[in-house]
Amino acid sequence: MSTRPKTVTGARGTGDDTGDRGGAADYRRPPSRTGPPPGVDVWLIPLDPAAGTRATARAGSGPATDRSAGLDRAERGRARAFRDPSVARRYVAAHSAVRSVLGRYLGSPGTELRWATGPHGKPVFEGEHRDWHWSTSRSGAHALLAVSRTAPVGVDIERISVSARAVLPLAARFLPPEEAALVARGPAPYDRRSAYHRLLSRKESCVKAVGGRFLEGLRLPVAGTGAVTAAGGPRGELAHARMRLADLPAPAGWVATLATVGEAPMPLRLFAWPSPGLPLPAIDFGDDDGPRAATDRTAVAR
DSSP states (O other): OOOOOSSSOOOOOSSTTOOSTTGGGGSBOOOSBOOSOSSEEEEEEEOSOOTTSOOSOBTTTBSOHHHHTTSOHHHHHHHHHOSSHHHHHHHHHHHHHHHHHHHHHHTSOGGGOOOEEOTTOOEEOOGGGTTOEEEEEEETTEEEEEEESSSOEEEEEEEOOOOTTTHHHHHHHHSOHHHHHHHHTOSSHHHHHHHHHHHHHHHHHHHHHHTOOHHHHTTSOOSSSEEEEOTTSOOGGGTTOEEEEEEEOOOTTEEEEEEEESSSOOOEEEEEOOOTTSOOOOOBOSSOSSOOOSSEESOSOO
16 A cells, blocks of 8 residues: 655654665675565765775776776766766766676676667667666766666666755745645655655655656656556656655765656665775575565565
């Protein structure tokens, strides 16, 4: 049954930077025999080096070649275009990790993967891998990757960055009245800031699932999770879409959401990728009857 919470923020701890719904700890290291996704696999990818390891990009030098060499020409060009070395390093770390994970699922070197993009940037595999769907999102020191071979997916992670002063005017300007009211009902500044970003993240993940434009998704009703329909709201790719929406655990100070195209709930697994500078895991993603996950959730937005 779909859940329709009265508020859109998750459980809070102490302090404004507390993450919603369990945080990064819900993402676990995968077992060696992971198998293909039974529904949707979501990977949390740290983009900063772990404590005790060095960054691979220094001021003025650009991304280190040992990581950017695995990217395609367009990715390398964009990495070189960043003026801030830390932003370039995080970009390279995210794209390198995405290629590594996808390559393991598909049984191909990540450096050799190629994909097409839709009119609004949605990545799509063609040929023998056309049944595989994926979506990625990057915000600050964290990235998410969602992978499925059942249905198109959209994932989003974003930092709770709006100021306490600006959140209510922005909600009133960009959100439908019902959602702006949800933001306004937050009992504390952090609750209102978190609610605003949660709603935007839900819209973004739905837009990415169908390959649409974010502006078309602003009118999409996402006051609750579960089944989402766009009747009478957005235009374009979202006009007749039917999706399921789930809030995801996120690191402290971030929110994250997942959308899947279709009405049927799907199993959800949460995995953690190692930080840059740490050894990569040996994982078998082939079909098997072995252990399925370190963290299993029964369905996407039950």
